[in-house]
Amino acid sequence: MIKKEAIILIVIFLAVIFQMSFFPLFFSIENIPDFISISLVSLVVIFGFQNVWVWGIIAGLVMDIFSFEKIGISIISLIVSCYIASFFSRRVLLGEKLGGILTGILLVLVITFFNNSWLILADIGFWFQEIWRVRIFFFDGILWKFIFNLILFLILLLILKKLYKKKSSAKNLIIGN
């Protein structure tokens, strides 16, 4: 059990390093996909909120440490993302094909919008009067960010579903609660 948790912890550290040292060189600053957040959202969709939320807090803590943010900023961003995802998870997996896809798209859109708003607010020190100055930058990038996040979400969901099916072929998928 401890071994499994240690592995997850290492994966979180690696994922955060990947997010901070790899992605920024491939995307312009406003388009960088939310790798950590989308990964957690995918995990919530497959395994459910109750199995993922603690890892969300840990991932947020690691992100705050690496990104020089005040501790708590990313924790809030990730835990809220997990919570939002838990509402959509059943529909993403159980809905009809088109319904499931549309719900997935809506989920990624909401997550992208929330993360962008929250992190920009944190970046300007919650100085709400300044938000209008960032608006141009904010809306310029959000469309591409959403598209990249959506692609990432679909890839991760596909991989996680396959992995989970392989592991529990006899059982049905656990649907997020």
Next chain:
Amino acid sequence: MSFNFFSTKLFKVIVVLIIAGFVIFLNPYNFFNPIRSAVFTVFSPLQKVVYGLAFEFSEIKKFMSSIGQLKSENEKLIKENRELLAEKAYLGEISKENEVLREELKLLPREKFNLEGASVISRDFHGQGDWLEIDKGEKSGIKKGMPVIVDKGILVGIIEDVYRNTSKIFLLNNPQSVINTIDSKTNSKGIVKGEYGIGVVMDMVLQSESLDKGDEIITSGISNNFPKGLLIGNVEDVVPSPDRLFKKGIISSPVDFSSLRFVFVIKDGNQ
């Protein structure tokens, strides 16, 4: 089956939000620095490798999307252009220096900079892309406030936080980086800082002073640690401040902040 609110998702989320909000509100920024320093010490070599790999991949990507040789020629020209811009700024300053008593200006000879070369290991991935992390820290003699340059004297930022083996740099487009500057042609004084949604601006230039498009902006040497004559960029546009008391120049830097891999920290700018 009875409903227990304390085991619901909502309760857990609320508790986490309250605790995290409390930590954000009460916790001073530097409280977690020892933990950060330890984490960076362990992970900075890995970050350096990952960043290096990403840089190489991104170079390949750029290369593939360009037309063969044009790419390398372009890079060479950009590099030469940067060097020439820095050189021009430097020479311009030297000629003025000769005109207005060399003794008084005391420009720091560039070859006497005590530079510490460093690799970029991570960068801002949200917000404005206005900070970088480098693989040199306290151990290499880096201190808060030291200027960071590329090539031959083009300023890119200031050291903000220093840990044992890593440091955080505020780039020029960071609203918290403020540098005293002058227009190398007209000698108009102002401060260069980052501004949300714009990038780099030269602010607080008196209306009576001259600031024109294309002018080179260099460090004035007034700020602590900052030698005079480091190139910041060229004036792209000039606008009045909202109160019309000052002018504001929008500055274009010759450096693309998003593709920096190596930088140099000036350790003794005041010599």
